[in-house]
Amino acid sequence: MTLFSERLYQSSRPIWERSHRHPFLTELRDGTLSPDRFIYYLKQDYVYLIDYAKLFALASVKSPDLETMHKFAELYHSTLHVEMELHRQYAERFGVPRAELERTKPAPTTIAYTKYMLDIATNGSLAQVVAALLPCMWSYREIGVTLAAIPGALEHPLFSEWILMYSSDEFGQLTDWCIDQINRLADGLPERELARLEEHFLTTSRLEYLFWDMAYRLEEWPV
Numbered sequence: 001m002t003l004f005s006e007r008l009y010q011s012s013r014p015i016w017e018r019s020h021r022h023p024f025l026t027e028l029r030d031g032t033l034s035p036d037r038f039i040y041y042l043k044q045d046y047v048y049l050i051d052y053a054k055l056f057a058l059a060s061v062k063s064p065d066l067e068t069m070h071k072f073a074e075l076y077h078s079t080l081h082v083e084m085e086l087h088r089q090y091a092e093r094f095g096v097p098r099a100e101l102e103r104t105k106p107a108p109t110t111i112a113y114t115k116y117m118l119d120i121a122t123n124g125s126l127a128q129v130v131a132a133l134l135p136c137m138w139s140y141r142e143i144g145v146t147l148a149a150i151p152g153a154l155e156h157p158l159f160s161e162w163i164l165m166y167s168s169d170e171f172g173q174l175t176d177w178c179i180d181q182i183n184r185l186a187d188g189l190p191e192r193e194l195a196r197l198e199e200h201f202l203t204t205s206r207l208e209y210l211f212w213d214m215a216y217r218l219e220e221w222p223v
């Protein structure tokens, strides 16, 4: 029997491939990404992560047992204290005060992405929450591991810490745990519900692409 995660992986391939080829990531890989684009990304990602962390809190509340609650609480903690700490350290290097990071006004794409997931986390099942939040972790792990394998990428003076974070074993293990969860939660669900989970996964995969694009375009409200 094919794992549900394999179905998600296959159906999202064309979208993820477009993200891999996006200039934000190819320039980050080549070390030519302009600092203003990276700073814009950092600031938007910081406010994105504040909402993203809340998904883990809500997933913890919806968990069927203590072990699952613990793990989502660990993901919540790790987002606030490990992943966001990377952003705080980068911000310091770029001279962006911590308070300014937190006060970042979310751009249209950031709002679309975070509010889409928070709506599911508030109103949907645990399976739906995990389907919606998974591309964030899984695609970053894939990007991190791909970039880390490129000779010299881990020596880059600016981007090496970012690549190290997303290619790390710790991040990889948390990602694998979430993949395992979607397989457990999808087990035995009717096709109608599986298709709904797949739709959430594809939508947030598209929003991942749009997030790179937003940062590259330094997106602003048009009016």
Ligand SMILES: Cc1ncc(CN)c(N)n1
Residues within 6 Å of the ligand: 045, 048, 049, 083, 135, 136, 137, 140, 208, 211
């Ligand atoms: C938009 C986005 N997607 C994913 C990740 C990895 N947690 C992130 N930091 N930001």
